[in-house]
Amino acid sequence: MTVARFWRKIPQRYNLIGTKCQTCHRHFFPPRTFCPDCRREGKIVDHKFIGKGTIVTFTIIQTAPDQFTSRGPYVLAIIRLDEGPQMTSQVVCDPSEAKIGMRVKSIFRRIATDGESGIIHYGTKFMPE
Amino acid sequence: MRDVAVIGVGCTTFGEKWHSSFRDLFVEAGALALEDAQLSGEKIDAMYVGNMSAGRFIEQEHIGALIADYAGMATRHIPSTRVEAACASGGLAFRQAVIAVASGMEDIVVAAGVEKMTDVEPGATTDALTGAADREWEGFVGATFPGLYAMIAKDYMHKYAMTREQLAQVAVKNHYNGARNPIAQYQQEITLDTVLKSTMVADPLRLFDCSPITDGAAAVILAPLDRAREFTDTPIRVLATAQASDSIALHDRRDISTLDATVAAGQRAFKMAKLTHKEINMVEVHDCFSIAEICAIEDLGFCKKGTAGKFTADGETALGGKIPVNTSGGLKACGHPVGATGIKQVYEIIQQLRGEAGKRQIDGAKIGMTHNVGGTGATVAVHILGRI
Numbered sequence: 420m421t422v423a424r425f426w427r428k429i430p431q432r433y434n435l436i437g438t439k440c441q442t443c444h445r446h447f448f449p450p451r452t453f454c455p456d457c458r459r460e461g462k463i464v465d466h467k468f469i470g471k472g473t474i475v476t477f478t479i480i481q482t483a484p485d486q487f488t489s490r491g492p493y494v495l496a497i498i499r500l501d502e503g504p505q506m507t508s509q510v511v512c513d514p515s516e517a518k519i520g521m522r523v524k525s526i527f528r529r530i531a532t533d534g535e536s537g538i539i540h541y542g543t544k545f546m547p548e
Numbered sequence: 549m550r551d552v553a554v555i556g557v558g559c560t561t562f563g564e565k566w567h568s569s570f571r572d573l574f575v576e577a578g579a580l581a582l583e584d585a586q587l588s589g590e591k592i593d594a595m596y597v598g599n600m601s602a603g604r605f606i607e608q609e610h611i612g613a614l615i616a617d618y619a620g621m622a623t624r625h626i627p628s629t630r631v632e633a634a635c636a637s638g639g640l641a642f643r644q645a646v647i648a649v650a651s652g653m654e655d656i657v658v659a660a661g662v663e664k665m666t667d668v669e670p671g672a673t674t675d676a677l678t679g680a681a682d683r684e685w686e687g688f689v690g691a692t693f694p695g696l697y698a699m700i701a702k703d704y705m706h707k708y709a710m711t712r713e714q715l716a717q718v719a720v721k722n723h724y725n726g727a728r729n730p731i732a733q734y735q736q737e738i739t740l741d742t743v744l745k746s747t748m749v750a751d752p753l754r755l756f757d758c759s760p761i762t763d764g765a766a767a768v769i770l771a772p773l774d775r776a777r778e779f780t781d782t783p784i785r786v787l788a789t790a791q792a793s794d795s796i797a798l799h800d801r802r803d804i805s806t807l808d809a810t811v812a813a814g815q816r817a818f819k820m821a822k823l824t825h826k827e828i829n830m831v832e833v834h835d836c837f838s839i840a841e842i843c844a845i846e847d848l849g850f851c852k853k854g855t856a857g858k859f860t861a862d863g864e865t866a867l868g869g870k871i872p873v874n875t876s877g878g879l880k881a882c883g884h885p886v887g888a889t890g891i892k893q894v895y896e897i898i899q900q901l902r903g904e905a906g907k908r909q910i911d912g913a914k915i916g917m918t919h920n921v922g923g924t925g926a927t928v929a930v931h932i933l934g935r936i
Contacts (some may be wrong), residue, residue: 444636447829449685475799476703476804478750478753480690480750481748481750481751484674488756494668495691497798497799505846507633507797507798507799508689514751519702519703530689535646542689
């Protein structure tokens with residue numbers, strides 16, 4: 420990906436900055452700039468998520484795309500954040516440890532690399548709480 | 549709205565077709581469909597072409613014009629439109645063609661689908677397919693397509709009592725059907741052991757739970773029902789066309805292992821056709837992964853949520869079962885050239901309804917259904933077709 424495409428989402432990727440709607444108090448991560456419930460009545464502002472949640476479902480990726488620094492096996496999960504929304508992320512743990520319902524907290528990690536000379540993507544992963 | 553009929557169908561064989569280019573594939577499928585309808589190309593009023601990712605797979609865009617040109621229509625200047633909805637591109641192209649004829653805007657319309665997937669190396673193919681999910685918030689964090697469906701399977705198996713063996717039976721059954729389909733990519737039967745001992749791709753899904761990378765094309769020709777007999781003695785009526793959408797990312801779904809877009813499109817289709825699931829003789833569902841077939845037959849209403857594993861293991865979805873599912877071999881055994889799949893599903897149902905399905909023929913087939921999914925369920929197209 421180009422530098423700009425990665426760079427413009429750095430606050431969201433590094434620090435779990437999502438959004439919330441001040442009209443209905445619903446939280447969004449990944450961030451949305453339009454509330455699907457309140458529509459034009461909605462008022463969206465930034466919101467920093469605490470970074471704690473629960474594993475809803477997960478898998479162990481055995482065959483991973485080349486750009487992923489941990490080319491597998493790695494745990495990929497859907498995590499329900501304590502504020503409500505669900506997101507997809509890697510969980511840093513022994514694959515045999517991962518369980519549905521497991522509590523996790525966010526950590527800052529390297530996600531992927533664009534080849535030998537491309538940019539390194541950092542972002543949020545999770546680990547057992 | 550006018551009633552619409554299918555008057556001709558054509559399909560290439562599916563597989564790794566090293567000798568055929570993108571153009572060769574759709575010209576072959578189109579010619580077969582025209583021959584089947586005993587129609588001259590000069591009668592065609594418009595074309596809709598399903599194609600997911602020619603831009604990534606063969607570095608070619610502007611597919612509508614390219615196809616019209618190589619199908620010999622450039623000098624007639626007919627409208628030709630590419631339709632894209634990831635793996636549901638073909639289903640949506642069919643729907644657009646049905647709408648064009650039903651509206652009265654066009655009379656004789658081609659709905660086609662084509663994908664040439666083996667002209668790039670497999671990593672690039674897989675990466676292009678990841679674009680069917682949410683690239684920013686799924687792909688960029690390490691999700692693969694098998695990984696996303698594996699999370700559906702994990703959620704399903706956590707909630708309901710389905711065994712790994714029951715899930716594997718989907719692939720065994722589809723290979724059995726594929727072995728009876730002369731266009732299928734894999735015409736070999738397999739055993740439960742083949743699936744259970746195959747390479748783990750994304751836990752719990754193994755290699756034989758996954759549909760393959762495939763080249764292929766399919767085409768069907770539509771006409772107003774009241775003109776259909778000008779072209780064929782066996783017109784097949786389009787009883788319903790339905791489409792639904794949902795969140796692009798799996799994590800935003802109401803329930804991870806229910807495809808709400810399948811539920812919505814299925815209900816709309818049954819309502820439009822004034823039918824229930826009991827009147828459907830066979831269904832082609834989108835089994836890009838074994839778990840996808842399990843969810844599909846439940847979400848379309850053929851069995852209760854949580855029971856499709858047992859339903860499959862009991863043989864109810866096999867040829868001769870209560871509701872034969874994927875008589876073509878499905879995406880698993882017949883192959884999955886993504887943009888062509890939705891049209892191939894229609895092709896299979898037409899063959900069944902005309903009684904031309906050979907060793908996999910369902911006796912007395914009168915009404916069939918197709919179910920085509922884009923991504924992990926962000927787009928779904930459902931069609932019901934009936935013998936007249």
